[in-house]
Amino acid sequence: MNARGLLRALPTMLRVSFAESVAYRAEMFVWVLSTTMPLVNMVLWMAVAKSAPVGNFGQADFVGYFLATFAVRQLTSAWAAWLINWEVKQGTLAMRLLRPISPLWGYASDNVAGFPMRVVVALPVVLLSIALVGADKAVPQHAWQWGLFLVAVLGGWAITFLANVAIGALSLFLDSSQKMMEVWMVLFFVCSGYMYPVEFLPEGLRTVIDWLPFRYQMGLPVELMTNAHDLPTALGLVARQWAWVLGMGALAVGLWKQGVKRFAAFGG
Amino acid sequence: MISVHGLRKHYKVHKRPPGLKAALRSLFHRTYTSVKAVDGISFDIRPGERVGFLGPNGAGKTTTLKVLSGLLHPSEGEVRVDGHVPRLREEAFLKKIMLVMGQKQQLLWDLPPAETFELNRAIYDVPTLQYKQTLDELVGLLEIGDLIGKPTRQLSLGERMKCELAAALIHRPRVLFLDEPTIGLDVSMQATMRTFIKDYNEKYGATLILTSHYMDDVAALCPRVIVIDKGLLSYDGSLEALVQRVRPEKRVVLRLSEVVDASRLESLGKLVTHEAGTAVLQVKQDAVNATISRALSGLPVTDLTVENAPLEEVMSELFAENKARRLQAAESVPA
Numbered sequence: 001m002n003a004r005g006l007l008r009a010l011p012t013m014l015r016v017s018f019a020e021s022v023a024y025r026a027e028m029f030v031w032v033l034s035t036t037m038p039l040v041n042m043v044l045w046m047a048v049a050k051s052a053p054v055g056n057f058g059q060a061d062f063v064g065y066f067l068a069t070f071a072v073r074q075l076t077s078a079w080a081a082w083l084i085n086w087e088v089k090q091g092t093l094a095m096r097l098l099r100p101i102s103p104l105w106g107y108a109s110d111n112v113a114g115f116p117m118r119v120v121v122a123l124p125v126v127l128l129s130i131a132l133v134g135a136d137k138a139v140p141q142h143a144w145q146w147g148l149f150l151v152a153v154l155g156g157w158a159i160t161f162l163a164n165v166a167i168g169a170l171s172l173f174l175d176s177s178q179k180m181m182e183v184w185m186v187l188f189f190v191c192s193g194y195m196y197p198v199e200f201l202p203e204g205l206r207t208v209i210d211w212l213p214f215r216y217q218m219g220l221p222v223e224l225m226t227n228a229h230d231l232p233t234a235l236g237l238v239a240r241q242w243a244w245v246l247g248m249g250a251l252a253v254g255l256w257k258q259g260v261k262r263f264a265a266f267g268g
Numbered sequence: 269m270i271s272v273h274g275l276r277k278h279y280k281v282h283k284r285p286p287g288l289k290a291a292l293r294s295l296f297h298r299t300y301t302s303v304k305a306v307d308g309i310s311f312d313i314r315p316g317e318r319v320g321f322l323g324p325n326g327a328g329k330t331t332t333l334k335v336l337s338g339l340l341h342p343s344e345g346e347v348r349v350d351g352h353v354p355r356l357r358e359e360a361f362l363k364k365i366m367l368v369m370g371q372k373q374q375l376l377w378d379l380p381p382a383e384t385f386e387l388n389r390a391i392y393d394v395p396t397l398q399y400k401q402t403l404d405e406l407v408g409l410l411e412i413g414d415l416i417g418k419p420t421r422q423l424s425l426g427e428r429m430k431c432e433l434a435a436a437l438i439h440r441p442r443v444l445f446l447d448e449p450t451i452g453l454d455v456s457m458q459a460t461m462r463t464f465i466k467d468y469n470e471k472y473g474a475t476l477i478l479t480s481h482y483m484d485d486v487a488a489l490c491p492r493v494i495v496i497d498k499g500l501l502s503y504d505g506s507l508e509a510l511v512q513r514v515r516p517e518k519r520v521v522l523r524l525s526e527v528v529d530a531s532r533l534e535s536l537g538k539l540v541t542h543e544a545g546t547a548v549l550q551v552k553q554d555a556v557n558a559t560i561s562r563a564l565s566g567l568p569v570t571d572l573t574v575e576n577a578p579l580e581e582v583m584s585e586l587f588a589e590n591k592a593r594r595l596q597a598a599e600s601v602p603a
Contacts, residue, residue, distance in 0.1 A: 100391065
């Protein structure tokens with residue numbers, strides 16, 4: 001589909017996806033509960049930092065960091081890999097492939113359409129963080145920081161979504177790639193800054209993690225939200241993040257295009 | 269409009285026997301076999317034609333439709349639909365076609381069908397005025413005005429299928445592939461769907477390929493049939509000629525006012541069924557008139573009709589013929 005047609009179709013796609021995302025209210029509530037891991041981590045690390053700071057993090061820093069992690073997780077999550085696996089296995093991907101628009105836009109729209117509801121969940125947590133630890137540890141303080149934070153959130157979501165597409169597309173080669181997604185999620189929890197700030201890791205390991213995509217999915221937006229970097233460092237990190245967006249994009253689209261050629265459209 | 273030449277689609281399928289041992293062995297060593305779903309078929313279809321695509325289960329009908337609609341890449345052969353190569357899935361091609369699968373749905377499960385219609389309007393870039401006209405027409409013809417505002421999951425199968433068909437036609441496709449569109453529907457719903465499909469074909473000149481196990485669908489909709497069996501084309505021509513070739517005999521159906529002994533009926537022709545008040549005889553075409561005269565003069569006949577053999581029987585016989593031919597060919601190959 002050409003760019004003009006896509007721009008005309010996207011608002012309706014987003015509206016319909018939004019209507020789908022709020023169709024089950026109870027499911028939405030359960031989903032919010034399933035993303036509360038950072039709040040558990042916050043309590044644990046606050047207990048560790050009770051008698052003395054851990055690295056540069058005192059109790060207040062941990063509160064700011066993990067409440068920011070909770071908010072960023074709401075804004076950068078994607079689940080296309082599960083959906084692609086399901087649709088490939090059931091053959092229902094066929095219905096998307098019949099339409100004159102890449103299914104990837106459909107998956108993206110399904111994921112993005114949940115944003116408003118997720119902002120509704122994240123916003124009170126951010127306000128709570130400001131109240132508990134002060135604005136300087138909870139939200140960006142300058143216009144440039146806000147700008148880079150928003151770019152980093154977009155980049156974090158893009159890497160997460162494109163990694164989901166790449167792993168989902170592997171199901172077209174391997175029958176199922178759900179276990180690979182689980183491995184990816186384990187690496188994400190360990191390397192992204194979701195369970196603990198990445199600066200706690202030893203120097204050598206940290207260097208490795210800086211070259212992997214996981215930190216740019218979660219850690220970087222959280223660090224920018226909590227004002228952890230000066231401008232040159234922040235710019236360098238955001239540039240690296242977007243290099244990952246481009247690399248992951250090329251990988252995802254390449255795998256998808258090759259994979260679709262192998263689609264067997266089983267089941268009817 | 270549609271041309272298919274030497275189409276082959278072979279799948280590589282992993283085979284393993286049941287059981288734990290076989291499961292463990294398959295972790296290290298897998299055996300694959302090649303399944304010839306479609307094995308070199310050719311045909312052409314003119315614009316506006318309605319063609320029935322028939323064959324037993326696993327014959328390759330759905331695979332062919334999926335190749336024609338661009339879902340599957342052929343292993344070999346040349347396929348063109350209105351000048352497009354389907355496997356390239358160009359936007360212009362996808363806007364011209366639609367594949368309706370009775371066992372798959374495009375309607376959004378948790379939302380009313382009206383939302384899927386709206387989504388298709390946006391995706392197919394249908395002008396607003398044309399969309400309104402098409403929707404009004406579809407809602408009227410399919411009588412779905414009360415349904416399109418209810419969540420899809422709350423609709424019955426027949427209601428859902430009517431809405432599914434409406435969703436498929438929002439962009440007025442010029443080529444319509446229908447794969448078992450009436451599966452699971454009751455008789456009256458099947459008739460509604462048939463009438464609607466025929467009207468759509470006549471009004472818009474759309475080309476239509478239909479697969480169905482309900483022979484009534486085929487008889488009502490398709491003057492031409494293509495029969496495929498084990499991936500090979502076994503017949504391409506008119507339905508009438510197919511019946512003539514496979515079962516040239518006619519059926520004489522007699523309604524009788526009193527019980528008649530079977531032996532009296534058998535003297536007129538081959539007795540197919542004999543139930544209370546009704547007897548069905550199978551007779552050669554050139555003997556029909558004589559049989560009718562003898563029946564009217566010698567039996568208490570209250571009503572009489574002459575019919576072709578049921579299409580189901582014709583098809584079964586054709587598939588049996590094909591199977592016998594394949595077996596014969598296999599046996600004649602020197603070891």
